Amino acid sequence: MAKPVRRPSTRRAPPPPAARREDDADTERRIRDAARRVFIRRGTAGARMQEIAAEANVNQALLHYYFRSKDALALAVFREAAGHLFSVLLRVLASDRPLEERITQCVHHYIDTLREHPYLPGYVLAEITFHPERIESIAEVMRSPQAPEVKSILAQLDRDFARRARAGEMRPIRAEQFIVSLASMCVFPFAARPMLQHVLGIDDWDRYLDARRRELPGFILNALRP
C-alpha cells in the first residue's frame, strides 16, 4: 500500500563528505550520460535499461538505485536536454548587444551548438510530442541560467520592436512570432536532416550548414526591414 520505501525518501541523503566523492558522484554522472546517449539514440520508449547500464558499465540495478525508475531517469535526461536547447536562445537574446548582433549570434550559437549535438532537436521534439506532461517540470531549469526570466525578455524585445517600428526602422512584428521563426529556422533543419538530405538531395551536409550559418542572419535581418 504505502510507497515502496526502499530508499531514503528523496533519494540518497548526502553521505559523509569523505565517503562519496569521485567514485560516487562519478557513477551518477556516468549513468546520466549513458542514459542521455541511449535516449537520444533510441527515444525514450525505444531505449532499454539494459542498454543504458551497459553503456555506463554498471549493473542494471544501479540505475534503479540512483534514479527510481526508467521514467524518472527519462525525466532527468529530458530536463537537461531541453534546458540546454533553450538556454542558447535565451542567453543570447537577453544580452545588451544591438539587435542585429544578437540575432546573428543566436544563429551562430544555435548552429554551432547543434552541430555538436545533432540529434538533440529530434529527441526533444519527440519527447515533447509523446510526453508533453514532462514540460511542466522544466520551469526551474528555465530559470536557473542567469537569464532574467523568459517573460521579461519577451516583453523587452516587444518594446524594442515596437519602438523601432514606430521610428520606421523596422517592420512591425510580435516578439512571440519572431522568436519562433528564428528558432524554427535554426533547429528544425537538424531534426529533419535525413529527410531534407534525401528529398532535396543535399549531399554535403557540412557545407550546407556552413552556407546556412553564413546566410541565415542576413535573411532574417532582411525580413525585419521596414
Place this chain on the structure above:
Amino acid sequence: MAKPVRRPSTRRAPPPPAARREDDADTERRIRDAARRVFIRRGTAGARMQEIAAEANVNQALLHYYFRSKDALALAVFREAAGHLFSVLLRVLASDRPLEERITQCVHHYIDTLREHPYLPGYVLAEITFHPERIESIAEVMRSPQAPEVKSILAQLDRDFARRARAGEMRPIRAEQFIVSLASMCVFPFAARPMLQHVLGIDDWDRYLDARRRELPGFILNALRP
C-alpha cells in the same frame, strides 16, 4: 531457415473481385487508420499492437495477417504520413502561379493542413530521428503526386531566383536554403507547440496560429526583397 511462408508471398493476392470489397478493403483501411492514430499518439516504439487492434475493433492477430509485423505496419503508416507532409510543399511550389502567390499559398496550406493534424510533424520528426532508414522507402510516395520530381522543382526555383536576383528584384538565395526556411517556419511550431506555449506563455494557440498565418507570408516575402 527459409522465410516464414505462412501467407502468399507478397501478401494476400487480390481475391475474386466480388469477395473482397467493402468488408475486406475496409478492414485493411480500418487497421491502417487505427495504427496511424496510435503511432502518432504514442510514437512507434511506444505504441502497442494490442492498442491498435482495439482501436480498429479487430483481433490482434488480424494486424499480423494484413501487415506482416509491427515494423511493416509502422513503415506503411510512416510512408503515408511523410508523403502527406511533403506533398503539400511540392504541389504548391510546382504550380505556375507567381512566386509571391506560391509562397503565400504554401504557408496557408501548411498551417491549414497541420491544424487538422497537429501531431503529424512531431510524429514524423521522431520517426526520422529514430528510424532514418525508413526514409529510403519513401522515394515512390514522393514521386506519385503529380509533382514533377523534386529535383526539377528545385532546379526550376533556383533558376527563377537567379534570374530575379540578376534583375535586382530579389535578394540572391539558394532554393535549398529557402525551402528549408519556409518549411521550418511552418512545420516546427506544430512539433514544438507544448514547449512554445509553456515557455513563451502563448495561451491562445488558435489566435497565435491565426496571426502566424496572416503575418508569415509578408515576413518571408520581405526577407526576399533585394
Place this chain on the structure above:
DNA sequence: ATCTGGTTTGACTGAATGGTTAAACCATAC
C-alpha cells in the same frame, strides 16, 4: 446442401523488459 478458400478469432508462446531483493563489497570510523 456442400465445398472452398479467404478472413477472423481465442488461446497460446517464448522472449524481453522494468523492477526487486538479498547478499557481497569496500572505504572509513572506531
Place this chain on the structure above:
DNA sequence: GTATGGTTTAACCATTCAGTCAAACCAGAT
C-alpha cells in the same frame, strides 16, 4: 582489527509484448 553504512552486483520475478496457430466463420461457387 572490526563494525558501519553506503554502493554494487548476480539472480530473480511478474508482466507485457510481438508474433503464431489451429479452429471457427462465412460468403460465393458447384
